[in-house]
Amino acid sequence: SKDLLALETSPARSSPVETHYELKLPSHVRAVEINSADSAVKLSQMTGAITISVQGSSIELKDISGAVRTKIVKGETKVTLNKSPGEPQELSSISGDIELRLHGDINADISAETIDGEIEADDDLELKVEKRTMGQSATVRVGTGGVALSIKTINGDIRIKK
Template identity: 25%
Template sequence: MSLDIRTVNKGRLAITDVGGTLRTHNVNGAITIKNAKGTTEARTINGPVTINYLRVPPDTSSYYTLNGTLEVTYPDDLSADVQFKSMNGSLFTDYDNTETLPVAVVKNVEKGSSRGTLYRLDIARRVKFGNGGRVLKFETMNGDIYIKKQSQKL
């Protein structure tokens, strides 16, 4: 089953045991997901996002909160390229097999413009976990990001 759930103002999303794609949007409330298996998009404006995966999402997943903490727990075999942005926060992890990746250069071609080709640096920092691969995007303005290894097999 896949879910697309949205709420506004003082709603709290709590989702458990969904194997399909998850799209969760909340304004002024927390998002908690337990035992996920699928690709995820979790967005809230004011509140924390806490997710526990039974297996690593199969495709690009993204996690966003304007004011709150992002805390995501993956199985210990995580292989992904993590992109993260935080104006007033840091990324923390207990995974050992990580490698900082260089800043990405993005090429934008503006058709019909006399300005030509525009190159810009992507402000997202990137870290490779394990062998890399799927992309996991984390963004918060005011909050820390925690990427945690499961402490035990579920």
């Protein structure tokens, strides 16, 4: 059987509702899937696979070592890694900035791509930015390389900080 926890808030059309959910899950949960409209999503210290789809708000991830797939239609994504991810991570945005912060000894192969925006990184990362007819792309090996970390946005900037 498939274990599932579903939470839904459906406000009446005439009266908007503000709702906050805070869930504390074991770090080893196998999979988390979140679909949200106009709600900020924050996750930390998870090892399972994570899929997040958000419209019109923000995503903040800290110390996620499992597979990650995020898609945000309009809003900002911030990801902080304190150790190397164990599985590929894919961060994508239609309209919004994406920021990746790397702390400690991280090993990863990072690729970044934006159609209408800029890619920036701290100097010590030696990021190679390639300007194209439309947008920019970049790749960088952090540490000894390893797991793929893909960052893509159509309309937004990408910042990689160490």
